[in-house]
Amino acid sequence: MKAYDGMYIGGQWRPAAGTDTIDVVNPADERVIATVPAGTAEDIDAAVRAARAAFPGWAATPPAERAAYIAALRDAMVARADEIAETVTAELGSPIGLSRKVHAGAPIAVAGSYAELAATYPFEEKVGNSTVLLEPVGVVGAITPWNYPLHQIVAKVGPALAAGCTVVVKPAEDTPLVARLFAELVHEAGLPAGVFNLVTGLGPVAGQALAEHEGVDLVSFTGSTAVGKRIGATAGAAVKRVALELGGKSANVILPSADLARAVKIGVANVMSNSGQTCSAWTRMLVHTDQYDEAVELARTAAGGYLAGDPHDTANRLGPVVNAKQRARVRGYIEKGIKEGATLVTGGPEAPHATGYYIAPTVFAEVTPEMTIAQEEIFGPVLSLLRYEDEEDALRIANGTVYGLAGAVWAGDESEAVAFARRMDTGQVDINGGRFNPLAPFGGYKQSGVGRELGAHGLAEYLQTKSLQF
Ligand code: NAD
Numbered sequence: 205m206k207a208y209d210g211m212y213i214g215g216q217w218r219p220a221a222g223t224d225t226i227d228v229v230n231p232a233d234e235r236v237i238a239t240v241p242a243g244t245a246e247d248i249d250a251a252v253r254a255a256r257a258a259f260p261g262w263a264a265t266p267p268a269e270r271a272a273y274i275a276a277l278r279d280a281m282v283a284r285a286d287e288i289a290e291t292v293t294a295e296l297g298s299p300i301g302l303s304r305k306v307h308a309g310a311p312i313a314v315a316g317s318y319a320e321l322a323a324t325y326p327f328e329e330k331v332g333n334s335t336v337l338l339e340p341v342g343v344v345g346a347i348t349p350w351n352y353p354l355h356q357i358v359a360k361v362g363p364a365l366a367a368g369c370t371v372v373v374k375p376a377e378d379t380p381l382v383a384r385l386f387a388e389l390v391h392e393a394g395l396p397a398g399v400f401n402l403v404t405g406l407g408p409v410a411g412q413a414l415a416e417h418e419g420v421d422l423v424s425f426t427g428s429t430a431v432g433k434r435i436g437a438t439a440g441a442a443v444k445r446v447a448l449e450l451g452g453k454s455a456n457v458i459l460p461s462a463d464l465a466r467a468v469k470i471g472v473a474n475v476m477s478n479s480g481q482t483c484s485a486w487t488r489m490l491v492h493t494d495q496y497d498e499a500v501e502l503a504r505t506a507a508g509g510y511l512a513g514d515p516h517d518t519a520n521r522l523g524p525v526v527n528a529k530q531r532a533r534v535r536g537y538i539e540k541g542i543k544e545g546a547t548l549v550t551g552g553p554e555a556p557h558a559t560g561y562y563i564a565p566t567v568f569a570e571v572t573p574e575m576t577i578a579q580e581e582i583f584g585p586v587l588s589l590l591r592y593e594d595e596e597d598a599l600r601i602a603n604g605t606v607y608g609l610a611g612a613v614w615a616g617d618e619s620e621a622v623a624f625a626r627r628m629d630t631g632q633v634d635i636n637g638g639r640f641n642p643l644a645p646f647g648g649y650k651q652s653g654v655g656r657e658l659g660a661h662g663l664a665e666y667l668q669t670k671s672l673q674f
Contacts (some may be wrong), residue, residue, distance in 0.1 A: 206238045208380075211247050211404065212387035214254035215397025221246035226377050226404065231297035231561045232515055240380045241325030243405030245413035246450065248372065249584070251401035252419040255343045255370040258398025263340045263368040265520045271322035274365055276393040278315035284389065285312065288354060296350060297523040297561070298478055299515045306478070307382075311358035312640045318362035325366070330384055334673050338667040340368030340444060342421030345414040347407070347435070349427040350526050351481040351583075353379035356449075357386055359657045360424045361400060367666035370400045372420070374411050376427075378526050379607070380404040412438075421445060424668065426483075429581075429651055447655035447665050449483070449647060451581040452609030455602035456464075456486035457624060459595070460495065462636075468499050470637050471612070472506035472587060476565055478561065480534075480585040481523050484610035484632065484646075488571075488578055489589045490598050496591045500569045503589060504549050510565040510585070512556045524561040525584055531561040534584030541568050541577040546588070573601045595624065603629045608626075610651030612637070626667040631656075 207225070207468050210217035220241035228238040241247075262270070281288065288311075289303035298307060327338045346360040357373055364371045375383035387402040403410050415423050415435045416417040425435045426449040439446035456474070458467045474486050491499040513520040518593055525531050535553040543668050551566025571578050572587035592598040602611065608630040615621035618635060628651045642648055645661035655665050 205236055208238055208240045208384060211241065211243060211251065212384070212391070212400070212402040213247070213251045214257075214401070215391070215531060218250070218443040220244075221250070221476070225534060226380065226406065228295055228381055228521050230294055231526055234559055234561070237294055238381060240384065240404045241412040243403040244407070246402045247405070248374070248410055248413040248417060251372040252343060252345070252405050252414070253419045254398040254401050255372050256419050258396060259343055259370045261396060261633055262370050262399050265368070267322050267327060267366075267368075270365060270368065273393060273395050274315060274322055274362065275319035277395065278312060278319055281308070281312050281315060284385070285309075288382060288385060291385055292353060292516050294381070295379045296353060296526055297515055299518070299520060299523050300551060301518060305493065307352065307354060308556070310352070310640070310642065311354045314355065314358045315362050317642050317659065318366045318663070320367035321660060325660065325663060331671070334671045335674070337670045337672065339670055341666050341668050342369060342370045343419055344371045344666065345417065345420035345423045345427045346371055346373045347411050347414060347423070347427065348375050348383075350375065350376035350378040351478065351483070353387060356426050357383060359662065363657075363663040364666050365399065366663055369422070370399050370664050372403060372414060374403055374405060374414050375403075377406055395648070405595070415439065416442075417429050419504045422447065422667070425449070432653070444508045447657075448653040449655070450651060450653045451658060452483045452485070452648065452652050453488060453579065453605045453607045454484060454486045454610040454612070454630065455488045455490055455628070457490045457598050457602055457614070458495070458499070459596065459598075459613065459615040459620060459624065460492045461620060462614035463616075464495055464499060465502055465538070466637070467614040468502040469506050472503055473568075474612070475587045476507070476510045476522055476585050479523050479563070480584050481525060481530075481646040483581075486610070486612050487582060487587060488601075489587060490592050490601055491589060493591045493593055496589070500549055500589055503567050503587065507550050507565040507567045507587070512562045512564060522562075522565055522585060525563055528561055529565060530583065534563050534582055534586065537577055537580070537582045537584070538586060540567055541571070541575065541586075541588070544575045546571045546575060546579070552587070573604050579605055584607065599624070599627055606651040609647075609652035610634075
């Protein structure tokens, strides 16, 4: 057990204003592995002041120099990639292979993309007799969740720094350790004092103080829709910019011409990855009624390949969920699915292990579109199979939730899949198992959010325009 001290404010670790702490629990064995200070409004205020003081200098730093700092930060992350992976596994419980590849690998790729974009992005453009300047928005308050704890920090800090903004990050209470490690890397990379600041703390205390702070120009939030709505309302009342990356209930649409076995296998893998704690997971698999029974059997077999257990044992492909509350929530959804009449194909609410917040890989069949498990975000390793009669029916079901974050379409012919994808109300669609692209804009339609992250579109969120007429 390690008791961490201090907040990273103004280029140094400073004692927290209060004495309260937050326990960090390893979800695989339920032991407290560390404590971090629970920041207060006073800590947030100090961090925002430091970010404000650093803003003019950072905004005036030539983009090529900002790019060099971001590249140094990326290099620092590469050098400590193993430590990043171990830290995420310890506080989130993700299998170590996934931690290396995704929890360390994705933020490294994203930081690299912003080092490049900072150097190449056109921060000035000509429109007729005008020159449009793309200027940094100012001080960014970034509030991040625990599910991809470093990726979500870098997806905000990378573009903010590239744009010339300064930042205060309030990471999720479950995963503050990788955020602290990131602050160390920022320090190692030699970023000017105050450009990046970190305050650990509880959402309704430190998070709310950050969202409400009048010295913050843009609030960038990723997390639950409930909290996102509050943050949006607070920002709206203050006429402050806001970016919200919220929940999802994405559809994986398997058209009759698709390679069914491949589509089901990859669909199951997508839901089981990170114990289902992925906002863009394709948690609803839509299969034509003629192929439905075969798909159910394929899904049962595929889910059987996900052994839940110790994330350091590479035989296990499924770690625990993040905490006891999340486990209770996911179990509640599984029980509700059974109660509402869905068929439990495999898995269920019983714990696979006495210790650790594990959930068995769970597949439901005969799920109908209005059932709770087909409408609400579960955030656990739970897949629902729905049947459709024809393409119009599939589209109605795919678009029939309040969310619109991601999705997938499978067809024998790419153009057939693309034609379907064009009609989906969602921000990202993977065609026949398309790969993650760190430059592609990521964000939601409908209640899945406001704004986009990643790539040049993500950078644009941190810029405001000034036009000069000649
Ligand atoms: P949450 O929305 O409560 O927490 C996300 C972040 O917001 C954390 O840093 C938290 O401290 C902060 N926060 C909480 N209350 C706040 C407030 N009043 N003001 C300002 N900041 C506040 O999410 P959670 O409780 O960790 O997870 C609950 C559900 O949210 C999950 O089950 C899942 O459905 C969803 N979720 C979605 C994503 C996503 O990527 N879209 C990520 C995590 C969780």
